[in-house]
Amino acid sequence: MAVSHRVWCTISLSALRSNLRAIRGSCPRGTRILAVVKDNAYGHGLIPVAQTLAQAGCEEFGVACASEGAELRGAGIRHPILLLGSTLKTEFPAALQHRLTMTLSSMAEARELARATEQTRKTALVQVKLDTGMNRLGARLPEFQRLVSFVAHHPRMDLLGTFTHLACADSDLAFTRRQLQKTSALPKLLPHHWANTAAVFHRLPFSKTHVRPGLGLYGINPLPHSKIKLRPVLSWKSKVLLVRSVTQGESISYGATYRARRTMKVATVATGYAHGLPRSLSNRGHALIQGHCCPILGRVTMDMTLLDVSQVPRCQRGEEVVWLGRSGKLEQTAVDLARDAGTIPWEIFTRLSLNLPRIIS
Secondary structure, three states, X not given: OOOOOOEEEEEOHHHHHHHHHHHXXXXXXXXXXXXXXXXXXXXXXXXXXXXXXXXXXXXXXXXXXXXXXXXXXXXXXXXXXXXEEEOOHHHHHHHHHOOOEEEEOOHHHHHHHHHHXXXXXXXXXXXXEEOOOOOOOOEOHHHHHHHHHHHHHOOOEEEEEEEOOOOOOOOOHHHHHHHHHHHHHOOOOOOEEOOOHHHHHOOOOOOOOEEOOOHHHHOOOOOOOOOOOOOOXXXXXXXXXXXXXXXXXXXXXXXXXXXXXXXXXXXXXXXOOOOOOOHHHOOOOEEEEOOEEEEEEOOOOOOOEEEEOOOOOOOOOOOEEEEEEEEOXXXXXXXXXXXXXXXXXXXXXXXXOOOOOEEEO
């Protein structure tokens, strides 16, 4: 596919639908999927992702804040939308207007919301969150019980469910099991949820009412030895701007942190940290060109990075460079890039610049 952009992402909606099917196939029949599409659908594009998932049968959505929920409503999404973060007083009007479900983690939040409903005479949709060990949001048990009772008895609050958040379902099963023991405090007569992608694929106990996948929808399995196959939804590419010869001993990029050990063919590529490429990949990591692995030389700069293309035949200006995706027989995933950058795939996706074109395929 010929493109006119110098840096771009391609979003595969067929891969997104395939991943949703794989997740649903790992859940008991009748389990509702609450798809986490917060932060621009993990950098993939909020509206096309949510619309595709809705058309494919996804029942509910989770976003970070009221502005994201309002954006989904504006795009025609009428499904339940849960605001996974704490909602500020200034966001109450939008949340109430667009019938967004707000998360409550404290009596202080509940009282603020109660005053807002009394002033506006609108009913607030609410889920109450229990802290089982994450210590980020959620009420601890005594306050959680008071919160549930307060919301359930308030005339302008509609309690739609309760939930908690697993801190390390992909890495520490002992800690996760201790968290799961505490889920017994969630009222069983209400919808409840806690299972992220890792919990679903680990076959850990989870609510039969809802699961809450995020990363798996986008094609990354957080369990490296899982047999469940997912398809990456996003590929990230750019183009070569210039190819030149650098002789032995010459320095490359800012700070002269790399000196050529031999005469090399070096490509200047239109990607840098302004686009989302981690600066920690300086002098480590690689991109793919013509099915070859091309190491990063020197420091990643704002909008350009230098690659060793000595082994790439006839590499020239305008050549396609693959940061995430497939080139020939090689593939680089967000897991690979994150490992080299010393981070996690979630960050690789969400740090991609909003200015990057996202081509839907």
